[in-house]
Amino acid sequence: xxxxxxxxxxxxxxxxxxxxxxxxxxxxxxxxxxxxxxxxxxxxxxxxxxxxxxxxxxxxxxxxxxxxxxxxxxxxxxxxxxxxxxxxxxxxxxxxxxxxxxxxxxxxxxxxxxxxxxxxxxxxxxxxxxxxxxxxxxxxxxxxxxxxxxxxxxxxxxxxxxxxxxxxxxxxxxxxxxxxxxxxxxxxxxxxxxxxxxxxxxxxxxxxxxxxxxxxxxxxxxxxxxxxxxxxxxxxxxxxxxxxxxxxxxxxxxxxxxxxxxxxxxxxxxxxxxxxxxxxxxxxxxxxxxxxxxxxxxxxxxxxxxxxxxxxxxxxxxxxxxxxxxxxxxxxxxxxxxxxxxxxxxxxxxxxxxx
Numbered sequence: 001x002x003x004x005x006x007x008x009x010x011x012x013x014x015x016x017x018x019x020x021x022x023x024x025x026x027x028x029x030x031x032x033x034x035x036x037x038x039x040x041x042x043x044x045x046x047x048x049x050x051x052x053x054x055x056x057x058x059x060x061x062x063x064x065x066x067x068x069x070x071x072x073x074x075x076x077x078x079x080x081x082x083x084x085x086x087x088x089x090x091x092x093x094x095x096x097x098x099x100x101x102x103x104x105x106x107x108x109x110x111x112x113x114x115x116x117x118x119x120x121x122x123x124x125x126x127x128x129x130x131x132x133x134x135x136x137x138x139x140x141x142x143x144x145x146x147x148x149x150x151x152x153x154x155x156x157x158x159x160x161x162x163x164x165x166x167x168x169x170x171x172x173x174x175x176x177x178x179x180x181x182x183x184x185x186x187x188x189x190x191x192x193x194x195x196x197x198x199x200x201x202x203x204x205x206x207x208x209x210x211x212x213x214x215x216x217x218x219x220x221x222x223x224x225x226x227x228x229x230x231x232x233x234x235x236x237x238x239x240x241x242x243x244x245x246x247x248x249x250x251x252x253x254x255x256x257x258x259x260x261x262x263x264x265x266x267x268x269x270x271x272x273x274x275x276x277x278x279x280x281x282x283x284x285x286x287x288x289x290x291x292x293x294x295x296x297x298x299x300x301x302x303x304x305x306x307x308x309x310x311x312x313x314x315x316x317x318x319x320x321x322x323x324x325x326x327x328x329x330x331x332x333x334x335x336x337x338x339x340x341x342x343x344x345x346x347x348x349x350x351x352x353x354x355x
Contacts, residue, residue: 004355006033006353011107013025013107013307014306017269017302018244020271021144022146024149025157028343029216030346032097033073035095037089044091048069051092058103060103068089073117077120080127104223104224106305106306106311107216111147139196153203155346158204208256208345211317213320215327216312217324217338231277251265260317281310285309288330289303292326
């Protein structure tokens with residue numbers, strides 16, 4: 001007998017304005033897993049009983065492995081299963097991945113894959129874990145709580161990581177490298193992988209004004225997260241830290257108030273922690289940030305990098321095509337082509353629907 005279900009996981013935009021590594025937003029561009037488990041079969045010719053197919057709707061140039069031990073989504077699912085004494089997928093499992101989220105562009109593609117993988121393991125293993133517990137599994141693998149909490153729970157979220165207990169800090173596998181190839185994986189945790197500590201991270205959903213839409217401007221090049229991290233300083237001045245704290249405290253209230261106050265939102269979305277350093281990696285970003293504000297562009301509320309970039313997120317209430325066109329023209333002046341998408345907050349987060 002076969003059972004089928006679909007997992008839908010929204011992409012995410014992290015580092016919203018001043019909220020570096022803290023504030024995330026789930027957006028209405030979804031990774032989908034179409035899963036069938038045929039329990040009538042007693043054996044499978046597929047490795048680990050899992051057949052993967054992939055539909056790259058984002059037209060990425062990156063090659064995605066269809067080996068269940070290498071593919072990020074299924075490898076994450078295997079980690080969850082092995083924590084519960086299930087060594088492989090149920091016989092026989094087919095996973096069709098439909099992915100419209102561009103890779104390496106600042107829309108949380110890896111975090112989205114981790115969330116989908118954790119959900120996949122929970123469903124095929126019939127584990128019945130809560131979303132709060134699944135967040136712990138996500139954070140063993142992907143240490144950006146703003147990305148994974150947004151994709152898992154949906155909406156506009158603030159996040160933090162807990163201080164771990166001394167015995168947990170001593171565990172060399174945290175953050176877990178179960179999903180990474182050697183040597184990053186360290187010791188072999190595959191046979192009996194460690195379960196996550198309880199409550200690694202927490203989140204809080206904020207209100208989002210219904211009038212606000214998001215315009216994602218996606219340039220046609222990749223900024224590897226490692227490169228984007230490497231350009232950041234190892235320390236900050238007190239003035240810059242206070243600048244961001246002031247605005248981060250204001251931002252949730254500003255974006256949750258209806259009708260939106262353009263001037264307040266624009267000021268609350270300023271940043272001195274990561275955008276000034278990453279503009280060298282993104283030709284045109286400086287001009288965009290300097291030339292557009294609510295006074296010069298009706299309908300615009302604020303602009304920020306999405307994640308580590310190069311995608312730019314513009315919040316607006318109207319004139320979406322006009323705003324996108326102005327930003328795209330700045331990139332075109334630097335010989336960079338772009339696509340753009342009008343998106344909304346994905347309030348429901350990751351969902352599972354059985355057919």
